[in-house]
Amino acid sequence: MIVKYNLIKTEKNTKARLGKIETNYGTFDTPMFMPVGTRGTVKSLNPEEVKACHSGIVLANTYHLWLRPGEDIVDLCGGLHKFMNYDGPILTDSGGYQVFSLAKNKKDITEEGVNFKSHIDGKKLLLTPEKSIEIQNKLDSDIAMSFDECPPASATHEYLENSVKRTLRWAERGKKVHNNPRQALFGIVQGGPYEDLRKYSAIETVKMNFDGYSIGGVANDGESKEDMYKAIDYSVPYLPEDKLRYLMGVGEPVDILEGVERGVDIFDCVLPTRIARHGQAFTRDGKINLNNAKYKTDLDPIEKDCDCYCCKNYTRAYIRHLISVGETLGGRLLSIHNIRFLIRLTEEIREAIEKDSFLEYKKEFLDRYEKR
Amino acid sequence: MIVKYNLIKTEKNTKARLGKIETNYGTFDTPMFMPVGTRGTVKSLNPEEVKACHSGIVLANTYHLWLRPGEDIVDLCGGLHKFMNYDGPILTDSGGYQVFSLAKNKKDITEEGVNFKSHIDGKKLLLTPEKSIEIQNKLDSDIAMSFDECPPASATHEYLENSVKRTLRWAERGKKVHNNPRQALFGIVQGGPYEDLRKYSAIETVKMNFDGYSIGGVANDGESKEDMYKAIDYSVPYLPEDKLRYLMGVGEPVDILEGVERGVDIFDCVLPTRIARHGQAFTRDGKINLNNAKYKTDLDPIEKDCDCYCCKNYTRAYIRHLISVGETLGGRLLSIHNIRFLIRLTEEIREAIEKDSFLEYKKEFLDRYEKR
Numbered sequence: 001m002i003v004k005y006n007l008i009k010t011e012k013n014t015k016a017r018l019g020k021i022e023t024n025y026g027t028f029d030t031p032m033f034m035p036v037g038t039r040g041t042v043k044s045l046n047p048e049e050v051k052a053c054h055s056g057i058v059l060a061n062t063y064h065l066w067l068r069p070g071e072d073i074v075d076l077c078g079g080l081h082k083f084m085n086y087d088g089p090i091l092t093d094s095g096g097y098q099v100f101s102l103a104k105n106k107k108d109i110t111e112e113g114v115n116f117k118s119h120i121d122g123k124k125l126l127l128t129p130e131k132s133i134e135i136q137n138k139l140d141s142d143i144a145m146s147f148d149e150c151p152p153a154s155a156t157h158e159y160l161e162n163s164v165k166r167t168l169r170w171a172e173r174g175k176k177v178h179n180n181p182r183q184a185l186f187g188i189v190q191g192g193p194y195e196d197l198r199k200y201s202a203i204e205t206v207k208m209n210f211d212g213y214s215i216g217g218v219a220n221d222g223e224s225k226e227d228m229y230k231a232i233d234y235s236v237p238y239l240p241e242d243k244l245r246y247l248m249g250v251g252e253p254v255d256i257l258e259g260v261e262r263g264v265d266i267f268d269c270v271l272p273t274r275i276a277r278h279g280q281a282f283t284r285d286g287k288i289n290l291n292n293a294k295y296k297t298d299l300d301p302i303e304k305d306c307d308c309y310c311c312k313n314y315t316r317a318y319i320r321h322l323i324s325v326g327e328t329l330g331g332r333l334l335s336i337h338n339i340r341f342l343i344r345l346t347e348e349i350r351e352a353i354e355k356d357s358f359l360e361y362k363k364e365f366l367d368r369y370e371k372r
Numbered sequence: 373m374i375v376k377y378n379l380i381k382t383e384k385n386t387k388a389r390l391g392k393i394e395t396n397y398g399t400f401d402t403p404m405f406m407p408v409g410t411r412g413t414v415k416s417l418n419p420e421e422v423k424a425c426h427s428g429i430v431l432a433n434t435y436h437l438w439l440r441p442g443e444d445i446v447d448l449c450g451g452l453h454k455f456m457n458y459d460g461p462i463l464t465d466s467g468g469y470q471v472f473s474l475a476k477n478k479k480d481i482t483e484e485g486v487n488f489k490s491h492i493d494g495k496k497l498l499l500t501p502e503k504s505i506e507i508q509n510k511l512d513s514d515i516a517m518s519f520d521e522c523p524p525a526s527a528t529h530e531y532l533e534n535s536v537k538r539t540l541r542w543a544e545r546g547k548k549v550h551n552n553p554r555q556a557l558f559g560i561v562q563g564g565p566y567e568d569l570r571k572y573s574a575i576e577t578v579k580m581n582f583d584g585y586s587i588g589g590v591a592n593d594g595e596s597k598e599d600m601y602k603a604i605d606y607s608v609p610y611l612p613e614d615k616l617r618y619l620m621g622v623g624e625p626v627d628i629l630e631g632v633e634r635g636v637d638i639f640d641c642v643l644p645t646r647i648a649r650h651g652q653a654f655t656r657d658g659k660i661n662l663n664n665a666k667y668k669t670d671l672d673p674i675e676k677d678c679d680c681y682c683c684k685n686y687t688r689a690y691i692r693h694l695i696s697v698g699e700t701l702g703g704r705l706l707s708i709h710n711i712r713f714l715i716r717l718t719e720e721i722r723e724a725i726e727k728d729s730f731l732e733y734k735k736e737f738l739d740r741y742e743k744r
Contacts, residue, residue: 041694041701069668069693076669077689085685296441297448313457317449321441322413328700329413 003089003143003184003211005030005244005265012356015236015263016349021056021244023089023142024182025081028056030244030265031349033256033342034091035272039064040074040084042339043273044332047086052309053340054347057089057142059268062135063098063127067120071138079140091268092141094132094174094188097216097249100150109149111166129170130177137180144178146171148188148216153223160192164201175208184211186246189235192217193227198234212244215264219249229258236263253282253345253369257362260349272338277331279323282341286369290334295320308340309333375461375515375556375583377402377616377637384728387608387635388721393428393616395461395514396554397453400428402616402637403721405628405714406463407644411436412446412456414711415645416704419458424681425712426719429461429514431640434507435470435499439492443510451512463640464513466504466546466560469588469621472522481521483538501542502549509552516550518543520560520588525595532564536573547580556583558618561607564589565599570606584616587636591621601630608635625654625717625741629734632721644710649703651695654713658741662706667692680712681705 008018019030035042035050037058042050050058060080065071077083080090099107099114108115113128132147148167151160167190178185187210191197205213215235218228232247239245244266247259251269259267272282279290281302288295288302298316306312310319310333322330345365352361380390391402407414407422409430414422422430432452437443449455452462471479471486480487485500504519520539523532539562550557559582563569577585587607590600604619611617616638619631623641631639644654651662653674660667660674670688678684682691682705694702717737724733 039693039697039699040690041699044700044704046701046704064697068697069689073668073689073693077671077687083687083690083693085690296445299449315449315455317441317445318412318455318457321411321445321455325411325436325440327411327413328416328704329418332416332418332700 002182003244005212005242007241009353011353011358014261014358016260016353016358017263017265018350018353019244019265021089023057025087025089025142028089029350030056031256031260031346032056032266033251033339033346034059034266034268035339036061036268036270037084037086038270039068040080042335043277044328044335047084049309049336050086050339051088053336054343055088055339057091057266058086059091059093060084060139060141061095061098062092062132062139063095063102065139066095066135067118071135075138075140081140089143090141091143092136092139092145093248094145094147095127095135096132096148097150099127111169113147129174133174133178133185137178137183140180141183143184143186143212144180145186145214146174146188146210148190150217150220151190151192153192153220153227155192157192157194157197160190160194160197164191164197168201168204171205171208175210186210186212186214186244188214188216188248189239190217191231191234193230195230195234198231199238202235202238206238206240210243212246213239214246214248216248218247219269225255225258228255229262232259232262232264239263251342253342254366256342256345257349257365261358261362272342273335276334276338279320279330279334281334282338284365284368285371290316290320290323290330302334302337303341306337306340306344308337310337374554375616377584377614379613381725383725383730386633386730388632388725388730389635389637390722390725391616391637393461395429397459397461397514400461401722402428403628403632403718404428404638405623405711405718406431406638406640407711408433408640408642409456409458410642411440412452414707415649416700416707419456419460421681421708422458422711423460425708426715427460427711429463429638430458431463431465432456432511432513433467433470434464434504434511435467435474437511438467438507439490443507447510447512453512461515462513463515464508464511464517465620466517466519467499467507468504468520469522471499483541485519501546505546505550505557509550509555512552513555515556515558515584516552517558517586518546518560518582520562522589522592523562523564525564525592525599527564529564529566529569532562532566532569536562536569540573540576543577543580547582558582558584558586558616560586560588560620561611562589563603563606565602567602567606570603571610574607574610578610578612582615584618585611586618586620588620590619591641597627597630600627601634604631604634604636611635623714625714626738628714628717629721629737633730633734644714645707648706648710651692651702651706653706654710656737656740657743662688662692662695662702674706674709675713678709678712678716680709682709
């Protein structure tokens with residue numbers, strides 16, 4: 001069996017969908033937020049902690065694992081699940097986003113693929129659609145992504161038109177070499193904020209009959225939220241009902257809510273773990289920064305009604321202390337809380353879809369979250 | 373009840389002792405290795421992980437907690453146990469060692485105490501015997517240590533003679549202000565490698581009737597192992613049988629074995645967690661360095677017969693990957709293993725004492741450990 005999406009219901013007033021995903025490594029409900037395990041580990045956490053956040057699936061980065069330790073070593077270790085000791089579903093991205101963001105100003109995009117220099121040692125590398133899929137085949141994730149071009153938010157319509165077409169040719173080439181019967185392969189819709197390009201990209205990608213679809217090019221530096229929502233609005237109508245829809249690189253609560261409303265099922269983002277390392281925590285009343293001196297003597301947990309390990313066991317005063325002296329346990333505890341926060345958000349979203357009250361839930365959540 | 377030491381037996385051929393300690397936060401067997409939770413956390417680990425290593429007691433540093441977050445904040449949080457969410461026994465040191473090591477070249481020792489500059493912001497500070505005890509009273513650890521002078525390994529007999537006498541006066545002053553009925557107070561024997569000074573220090577310290585005794589001044593930079601063993605040999609004969617004996621700052625397996633042989637009960641050291649962060653692991657065959665490229669494809673655990681979380685779940689290849697890319701989970705897994713390694717060592721030592729076969733055990737362990 002490869003990844004199977006079961007649509008349970010679509011909410012009455014929106015495009016929000018309730019679904020269930022089946023994989024070889026277990027099932028999970030959607031909408032779902034996916035923590036990011038960049039280099040084969042969700043930063044500072046062990047797999048049990050990731051699971052205790054009720055995570056349904058984690059993401060690992062093909063680019064990073066390709067460079068270190070290399071896909072052959074992961075393969076030798078029995079694939080990514082065994083390598084990182086995580087027996088739940090794993091999605092790998094294509095490496096495209098990293099090649100375009102980390103190798104900035106050094107990349108050379110050709111029909112063959114992308115020539116760039118490693119962000120670690122400056123070594124010249126070439127990532128092609130075939131290579132990306134071959135790496136992911138060896139990593140043996142449950143879901144692999146097609147290799148796409150991720151143009152900057154400033155790209156013109158003319159540039160994007162060529163880019164979308166190249167991404168389609170790359171998707172085709174990747175699909176041809178995909179050769180792992182345990183692994184699903186997803187296509188990626190590109191096209192920036194342009195209706196005609198998103199439509200074209202979606203229709204042509206869907207024609208190739210992938211196992212699921214993602215909406216890419218939406219978490220770029222400098223992109224407006226307006227453009228992100230347009231990208232979703234212009235893509236979703238052309239995606240099949242019976243396949244998973246994944247909005248790449250998105251993790252702000254408001255964007256998860258806007259994405260779900262527009263028919264998206266899963267999301268990923270480094271945000272919860274990255275802000276945790278800097279001392280920030282999500283709360284129902286917005287983000288708080290534990291570096292603030294007022295938390296020195298705050299005996300409350302991060303959130304009183306949160307069921308995570310951090311909130312059940314530690315005070316803000318202790319976490320502030322850990323953060324302020326640079327102890328890694330601080331970022332670890334906040335990572336647990338922040339991941340759990342986003343996953344609880346998706347749990348509540350699922351309940352709201354169930355009750356056909358998504359818009360009420362969204363308004364209530366955002367009114368409180370954005371008040372301060 | 374404050375801390376109570378129960379001597380179970382002394383080994384037939386050595387001074388090695390088997391004992392049991394009772395505290396308000398539980399009992400533990402001795403000999404025991406004590407992990408160090410410098411700033412209210414055993415670096416990178418949570419309390420459950422520390423306990424899963426079968427740790428009987430942890431150490432926290434008075435100096436560090438005094439500077440940040442400050443003893444009043446720990447007090448406000450309900451004491452160190454509640455602050456760090458650790459409900460097992462905790463020992464705090466006096467701050468003396470840190471004042472002498474971290475504030476190097478800036479200290480000014482007077483009869484009153486030590487004037488020095490904070491290693492964090494250069495602020496002028498004064499730590500006195502009374503202040504050290506007052507801080508520890510507020511931290512509410514199970515065992516507090518007297519404030520002592522920690523002279524460098526190069527100190528002359530003349531210097532040490534004055535220093536030992538001052539440390540005795542400081543011990544007396546600290547004992548007078550000690551005011552926490554839940555907390556035991558230990559005296560510290562000093563005197564460098566000199567028999568007359570150790571004897572004098574031990575006898576005079578014991579006269580003050582502390583709840584336990586430690587042997588200090590043995591883990592200084594530049595001190596030879598010979599001198600360390602002499603310091604123990606010259607101190608132990610004058611310490612009472614019915615009180616705990618603690619060798620401060622010692623954690624190399626060979627030194628734990630030598631200490632136990634000479635009648636020491638507990639040990640502490642940052643070594644297992646510090647070397648872990650640098651990619652080193654204890655094994656029965658000596659230390660190994662996971663940065664070594666040969667571990668890239670090593671599918672074995674750190675130690676096949678180890679029962680720790682790290683060894684039961686992860687390969688050397690994965691841990692090497694984590695260490696080489698700088699993921700904190702790497703140091704965390706190795707910290708768990710290294711602490712468990714030293715605690716297993718003390719478990720096996722206890723078995724050997726039980727069977728009156730300590731010397732055989734020691735030889736067998738060291739023959740293998742030091743072979744490579």
